[in-house]
Amino acid sequence: MTQNTDQDYIDQIRSGNVNAYSMLVAKYKNMVFTLALRIVENREDAEEVSQDTFIKAYRKLDSFKGTSKFSTWLYRIVYNTSLDYVKKNKRVVLSEHIDEINESDIGSMQNALTYIEDKERKETIEKALLKLPEEERILLTLFYFEELPLKEISEIVKISYDNVKIKLHRSRKKLFHILKNVVEPIYLNHGSRK
Amino acid sequence: MEAENKKLDQFTKEVMQDAGLQAPSTDFLANVMAAVTHEKVPVKAYKPLISKVGWLIIGALFLIFAFVLTRFSLGFSIFGDWNLSSLVIEKYEPTFEIPEIPATYAYCFFFLLVFVVIQVKIFSKQLDKNLN
Structure with missing residues (x-):
């Protein structure tokens, strides 16, 4: 059929x-x-x-x-x-400060996330996403979850192809920093309980 | 730097896949369908004013005219003795001196006006139809 x-x-x-x-x-x-x-x-x-x-x-x-x-x-x-x-x-979202990220940072974050229970991890990521500006949340969702090509994303959010690329790069870094700030205390807390 | 970017890209992908999708309430579909069923707006297919075939015909005609006009000289004017610029000047008897209007310019302007008038008619009809 x-x-x-x-x-x-x-x-x-x-x-x-x-x-x-x-x-x-x-x-x-x-x-x-x-x-x-x-x-x-x-x-x-x-x-x-x-x-x-x-x-x-x-x-x-x-x-x-x-x-x-x-x-x-x-x-x-x-x-x-x-x-x-x-x-x-009229809600205002405060922008997150971006620092440089190195490979070992990413590795330890991946490690930390695996220690968090599935449900809690989902909630943590959702909360971290909400700390990003609206446009960046949507860019990440469309690109990484829906796996839409950049051209289609630029049609949806009405910004240029190059701008989508730049903003995606920036939002990846921002999300990482937000998650780091949120996940590290949870991870440390879990570690001290064990 | 490149390796870091790749790793960050992979990390973000995993995080976003982990976040997954959220589902609305169970009666969401029923609510939308109930609202849509009450909609009286007719859902019709989008039809462009000039179809693809229409554009192909216009393009072909344009190319044929361009080819004929640039390759062959007819040796006579299809407008014969009809001189638009002299007609306008004679009819309105201007009291001031009007510079000679080139024939090509006068014809182009005249036909442009005709097209505008026709298009205004067509568009207003189309608009009326859509509003009704």
Whole structure:
């Protein structure tokens, strides 16, 4: 059996089968929700923003030209909707200072993270991510989790290809420093308990 | 430096994969579908004003005209004795001296105006259709 592509579902919706939209919502709800959550920082608000995103996408489906992937187009909508939400709430994120990193630092951090329980590790990373500016959280998520090419990411966040590269490099370093500050005390605490 | 960057890249990838995705509430899908079903906006396919075939025809015509006009001389003007610049000057009897308008310039300007008028008509019709 051949698998339906996003375009197949879009064609079905356009020919009047509204239920086909549920396939797209089911496919992308987690990614959309995660992106929203990493910007608005609150589950209830992220749920509202995600819902708005899917409704907006449905309304705008007639203007979806298919020149980019449906996912790229959808992520751009959730990104803009989330930023609008943040703007309304006027939250300011303080920037993290960046120091140089050496190889042994990275090695010891990898080691420290393995000592933390799965659930706690996930929470720690999530908290560290929230200390980055919104744009950088999204860049990291799209590049490292969704593994999108830089060109598609630049279309979503509306910054140049080179700028995405520079910002990704900067955000990698920032995330490392934040994690180092958060993980080291936990690691030391775990070590002293053993 | 290169090795550090690679290691940091690998580390970030592992961290981001570890963070994973978050899931919305269980009734999220049902809520979205309930909202979408109440939407009255018709979902129609995007159709450009000029289709791909249309652009190909326009391009081909342009190339043919460019080739014919640069390669062959007809020896006569397709506009015959029709001189737009003299028509304008005679009809409005200007009281001041108007410099001679080159024929090519006058024709280009005239056809540009015609195109603008036609396009305004087409676009306003299209806009009306979309608004309705």
